[in-house]
Amino acid sequence: MNPITIYAAKKIITMNPNQTTASHVAVQEGRILGVGSLEDLAGWGDYKLDQTFAEKILLPGFVEGHAHTMEGTLWRYVYCGYFDRMDPNGEVWEGANSLDAMLTRLKQAETKMTNPETPLSGWALDPIYMGNTRVSRQDLDKVSKTRPIGVLHASGHILNVNSKALELGGLLKNGINHPNIPLGEDGYPTGELFGPEGMAPVGHHVGFDRALSDSDEQGLRDFAKLCVRTGVTTITDLASRLEDDCVEAMLKVTSENNYPARIVPLQVFLGATAKDTVEKVKRLKKLATDRLRLGRIKAIADGSIQGFSARLRWPGYYNGAPNGLWYTAPEQLAELYRLALADGVQVHTHTNGDEATEMVLDVLGPALKEVASPDHRFTLQHCQLADTGQFRRMKKLGMCVNLFANHHFFWGDEHYRLTVGPERAMRMNACRTALDLGVPMAIHSDAPVTPLGPLFTAWCAINRKTVSGRTQGEHEKISVDEALYAITLGAAYTLHMDTEIGSIEVGKKADFAVLEQDPTKASGDEFNAIKVWGTVSGGRVFPVADL
Amino acid sequence: MSDLDYLPVTVIGGYLGAGKTTLVNYLLRNANGLRLAVLVNEFGELAIDKDLIETEEDGLISISGGCVCCSFGGDLIAALENLSQMQPRPDHILIESSGVAKPSAIFDSITLLKGFAADGVVVLVDTETIRENANDKYMGDTILAQITQADILLLNKCDLVDPQYISENANWLTRQNPKARLVKTKHSVAAPEVVLESFLGRKKTTEPHQLADQMASVNLIPTTSLDATNLARTLAEGEFGLVRAKGFVTDISGDKMLIQIVGRRWAVTTADPKFKDGVVCLGLKDQMKPIDLKSLA
Numbered sequence: 001m002n003p004i005t006i007y008a009a010k011k012i013i014t015m016n017p018n019q020t021t022a023s024h025v026a027v028q029e030g031r032i033l034g035v036g037s038l039e040d041l042a043g044w045g046d047y048k049l050d051q052t053f054a055e056k057i058l059l060p061g062f063v064e065g066h067a068h069t070m071e072g073t074l075w076r077y078v079y080c081g082y083f084d085r086m087d088p089n090g091e092v093w094e095g096a097n098s099l100d101a102m103l104t105r106l107k108q109a110e111t112k113m114t115n116p117e118t119p120l121s122g123w124a125l126d127p128i129y130m131g132n133t134r135v136s137r138q139d140l141d142k143v144s145k146t147r148p149i150g151v152l153h154a155s156g157h158i159l160n161v162n163s164k165a166l167e168l169g170g171l172l173k174n175g176i177n178h179p180n181i182p183l184g185e186d187g188y189p190t191g192e193l194f195g196p197e198g199m200a201p202v203g204h205h206v207g208f209d210r211a212l213s214d215s216d217e218q219g220l221r222d223f224a225k226l227c228v229r230t231g232v233t234t235i236t237d238l239a240s241r242l243e244d245d246c247v248e249a250m251l252k253v254t255s256e257n258n259y260p261a262r263i264v265p266l267q268v269f270l271g272a273t274a275k276d277t278v279e280k281v282k283r284l285k286k287l288a289t290d291r292l293r294l295g296r297i298k299a300i301a302d303g304s305i306q307g308f309s310a311r312l313r314w315p316g317y318y319n320g321a322p323n324g325l326w327y328t329a330p331e332q333l334a335e336l337y338r339l340a341l342a343d344g345v346q347v348h349t350h351t352n353g354d355e356a357t358e359m360v361l362d363v364l365g366p367a368l369k370e371v372a373s374p375d376h377r378f379t380l381q382h383c384q385l386a387d388t389g390q391f392r393r394m395k396k397l398g399m400c401v402n403l404f405a406n407h408h409f410f411w412g413d414e415h416y417r418l419t420v421g422p423e424r425a426m427r428m429n430a431c432r433t434a435l436d437l438g439v440p441m442a443i444h445s446d447a448p449v450t451p452l453g454p455l456f457t458a459w460c461a462i463n464r465k466t467v468s469g470r471t472q473g474e475h476e477k478i479s480v481d482e483a484l485y486a487i488t489l490g491a492a493y494t495l496h497m498d499t500e501i502g503s504i505e506v507g508k509k510a511d512f513a514v515l516e517q518d519p520t521k522a523s524g525d526e527f528n529a530i531k532v533w534g535t536v537s538g539g540r541v542f543p544v545a546d547l
Numbered sequence: 548m549s550d551l552d553y554l555p556v557t558v559i560g561g562y563l564g565a566g567k568t569t570l571v572n573y574l575l576r577n578a579n580g581l582r583l584a585v586l587v588n589e590f591g592e593l594a595i596d597k598d599l600i601e602t603e604e605d606g607l608i609s610i611s612g613g614c615v616c617c618s619f620g621g622d623l624i625a626a627l628e629n630l631s632q633m634q635p636r637p638d639h640i641l642i643e644s645s646g647v648a649k650p651s652a653i654f655d656s657i658t659l660l661k662g663f664a665a666d667g668v669v670v671l672v673d674t675e676t677i678r679e680n681a682n683d684k685y686m687g688d689t690i691l692a693q694i695t696q697a698d699i700l701l702l703n704k705c706d707l708v709d710p711q712y713i714s715e716n717a718n719w720l721t722r723q724n725p726k727a728r729l730v731k732t733k734h735s736v737a738a739p740e741v742v743l744e745s746f747l748g749r750k751k752t753t754e755p756h757q758l759a760d761q762m763a764s765v766n767l768i769p770t771t772s773l774d775a776t777n778l779a780r781t782l783a784e785g786e787f788g789l790v791r792a793k794g795f796v797t798d799i800s801g802d803k804m805l806i807q808i809v810g811r812r813w814a815v816t817t818a819d820p821k822f823k824d825g826v827v828c829l830g831l832k833d834q835m836k837p838i839d840l841k842s843l844a
Contacts, residue, residue, distance in 0.1 A: 169659075170659070170660070170661040171659060176658075176659065177655075177658065178656075178659060196621075197652050197653075197656045200622075200656060200659075201659045204625075209622075241620075270621055271588060271589050271618055271619070271620025271621050273589055311685075323688060325647075325649070325689075326647040326686065326689055327647065329562075329647045329686065330685055330686065331563050355685065358685075359685050
């Protein structure tokens with residue numbers, strides 16, 4: 001008989017309505033043997049009583065349903081964001097709140113570099129918070145004129161580079177005529193490069209090429225450290241190319257004894273036919289392990305709202321910008337859905353604008369008539385602008401939704417002022433509506449677009465505050481309990497994993513978030529301050545202090 | 548003219564089902580010694596006709612006659628760089644863009660790359676479905692954008708509808724994009740020189756293509772130096788029935804100039820003096836005005 005460990009805790013919040021709280025949890029073989037009082041659990045036989053969590057609050061390990069392992073890799077670059085942010089080693093990088101602060105930080109990093117040809121890369125720049133200052137190549141030239149420098153914006157849609165980088169990319173010249181490459185008064189590019197087309201010639205000279213989105217071994221380990229620091233035990237890598245070497249690295253790293261997270265990578269539907277994509281994912285599914293849940297697909301319908309590439313229904317963008325871009329045609333999506341439904345492969349679909357959401361609903365309906373699929377749980381990711389009628393249709397079609405609560409905080413003011421205007425900005429990321437209409441819901445960070453941290457994400461959904469401090473969309477707020485459900489069972493449900501994770505009850509994985517304070521006792525606006533002690537993943541204990 | 552140092556790239560656009568893949572296969576069959584490299588957005592089982600494929604490894608399909616095909620999957624620039632480093636180097640690259648892509652975005656990107664020359668944007672239109680598709684709730688504006696971004700529009704599948712409807716559609720397309728030149732096609736069979744500049748002025752293919760009758764060409768051979776920019780603009784913007792033109796003239800400045808015209812887009816660049824004067828003009832036989840053309844040189 002394998003040994004039983006019974007953990008005593010100050011409080012265990014189970015997410016199991018039959019027993020909402022408890023004092024002890026028994027763990028055997030990495031799974032939950034029982035939850036209750038010590039007396040209840042003693043009946044299982046000999047045990048070791050562990051007091052590590054005697055003063056801690058245990059919750060089900062948090063489930064992040066939309067993130068990217070790239071967050072782990074990006075921390076090797078210089079953090080240039082406006083907000084304080086914690087890196088995998090627990091160091092909190094103070095926000096660079098002005099252009100000068102950012103340049104100083106880059107300069108500090110530059111002086112430590114030895115090889116003069118190595119590019120200097122920064123990330124998470126967001127000039128919105130710096131009075132919309134436009135960063136120019138001349139600004140970055142102050143850091144270095146000889147070393148290529150590139151700083152990626154938080155949105156991922158804009159790259160700022162210096163003159164050397166432009167030169168290496170062949171763009172330091174007059175006469176460029178390209179909509180994504182603005183020119184200065186001197187006729188040369190300003191150093192701002194928009195979208196994949198603008199970035200492509202220069203990106204690989206400054207450390208931002210497409211391979212960045214494929215996690216490497218160190219990136220995966222760093223990513224997992226962030227998971228422990230934020231109480232996350234299961235997390236998606238939502239859109240990977242999953243090429244052979246990447247899958248191999250993921251299998252290797254996640255199987256290491258001390259790897260603390262369960263990764264759920266989704267194969268992006270791009271550059272291959274629906275048939276080939278579904279076949280590939282079926283093959284990958286066979287390689288899946290407990291800690292690497294291969295076998296799902298992510299499709300992308302449109303772009304982003306703040307990048308004006310999301311597809312909006314009438315009346316379109318508030319500032320009059322033309323409608324955005326389709327990434328996948330309805331016919332292609334229809335074929336993917338049919339084939340995936342027939343083979344029992346789950347598809348998550350990125351939609352931002354409400355027209356993209358409408359298109360997915362229009363396409364999935366007929367596919368479900370052709371391939372009856374109870375419990376498909378196809379999920380809309382972001383789905384930021386959906387209206388009430390669209391949530392009703394999601395419910396009817398059996399869809400789930402994963403709303404971008406963090407986005408509301410970071411870009412809500414911009415949506416109000418510029419992209420969609422006040423009325424639609426207030427309804428964005430409509431958590432209340434989703435729950436009221438019975439659409440299974442999760443909330444997410446989209447790390448590295450915003451920082452990983454389900455407690456912060458919960459705070460965003462509870463308070464609906466924007467950076468400027470306004471409450472935007474009072475009606476769409478949700479309660480503390482609903483938010484805690486969304487970051488545990490809610491997200492687990494969207495991954496078909498709610499029977500094994502997401503609550504603390506007998507039979508499930510021994511995955512816990514170990515907290516210093518009780519979130520149910522905290523008022524909604526105190527969520528940010530709750531400290532994470534660490535996690536338990538499959539019965540293995542990972543204190544933040546030991547990382 | 549293959550010893551020009553740039554590698555020409557043509558973008559082929561159009562919505563799903565317009566006939567892009569069929570066109571690509573037709574061009575590969577009729578490459579006639581020109582080494583074409585085809586970049587497709589996605590590799591389907593139907594991307595390249597089976598009988599054309601010689602070998603397939605590491606994502607690169609080798610095609611009889613020295614042509615190749617690979618998918619770019621999202622990293623177009625890397626794929627172009629890889630192709631340009633192949634030995635022997637391809638003579639011409641065709642990009643078959645995805646059905647939802649805006650071809651001008653791809654074209655503009657190519658203009659940024661060293662060593663490549665953006666040849667033009669050729670967009671296929673399915674005569675049978677275009678009007679319905681252009682009104683599609685979701686894709687209508689994307690399809691119209693594809694049309695307005697074309698230098699050359701191929702009004703395809705003309706065998707499937709009656710002539711009245713073809714001509715209505717042709718008029719409609721011209722209203723959507725007055726700057727494009729329009730060529731009617733069946734089964735995506737367009738004379739290779741319409742689609743790719745590199746075929747212009749080459750010897751005719753051994754297989755007489757079905758549309759040879761539709762096209763005519765005129766050779767302008769200037770006997771004296773002339774204003775190259777003015778000639779290029781006149782050829783591109785004038786009503787001579789031209790679809791494409793390419794060749795060399797001696798400018799009044801004394802420099803040798805390369806003139807390139809695709810649709811109504813024109814470019815004049817300095818060239819090596821070794822090239823002989825002469826501009827090949829390709830157009831539709833029933834619209835071409837050879838006498839007016841010759842009067843220009």
